Amino acid sequence: MRWTVVLPVKGQSGKSRLDAGDARAALAVAFARDAIAASVACPAVERVVVVTGDETVAATEGVEVVADPGAGLHAAIQAGIAVVAPGAPAAVVLADLPALTPEALDDALALAAEQPRSYVADAISTGTTLLAARRADALRPRFGEGSAERHRAEGHVELPVPVSSGLRVDVDELADLHLALDLGVGVHTRAVLDGARATDAA
Ligand SMILES: Nc1nc2c(ncn2[C@@H]2O[C@H](COP(=O)(O)OP(=O)(O)OP(=O)(O)O)[C@@H](O)[C@H]2O)c(=O)[nH]1
Ligand SMILES: C=C(OP(=O)(O)O)C(=O)O
Structure with a gap:
């Protein structure tokens, strides 16, 4: 099964809770670029749809860009899902995942292929990092704080992805x-962190 992955990306204005000083905006973009690169390189992924208003992120090779409607996370996710055929396999992946690898995504999508609706929980099991459905029209996105419980309630099954x-x-x-x-x-x-360290040392 080959998947369309939809990644909503706020870009430079994201990650307001990240106390990283001058590096915050660059890190917000870098996290997304790393998550997108892993998605593009994942063998199980056919299409990568990025919903963003950020020019740097939109310039990434190998992705289809959908303009951010500017009405928050769920509107962005719906705009991305709208370009997927209703019967095609689709996964929404939040893009604040700097340690995502093509292999990790491939393993999760292999598990997702066994369920009509599924999700991957974040490290503390309360949030959601990936929401998948074998048919895009079966996705029921309920992201935001405590979303794992809401996704379960909507019939998405938690995938046994290791912490x-x-x-x-x-x-x-x-x-x-x-x-x-x-x-x-x-x-x-890595490049943003190395740059920030070099600036601090100067
Ligand atoms: N396109 C788009 N993506 C969004 C929007 N809001 C959040 N995201 C993305 O959704 C993912 C999860 O983001 P959150 O951690 O919930 O939000 P954030 O605004 O980046 O971070 P905080 O400011 O700390 O809440 C990240 O990939 C964000 O870039 C939005 O309005 N539009
Ligand atoms: C949007 C979510 O998480 P966070 O805001 O913590 O990135 C979520 O877990 O649904």
């Missing part, structure tokens, strides 16, 4: 970034 998977480590606060660093982050996040 050591980069797919489970969404970064909202600095402590989450340390968790992601332990797993290994993508090249864009």
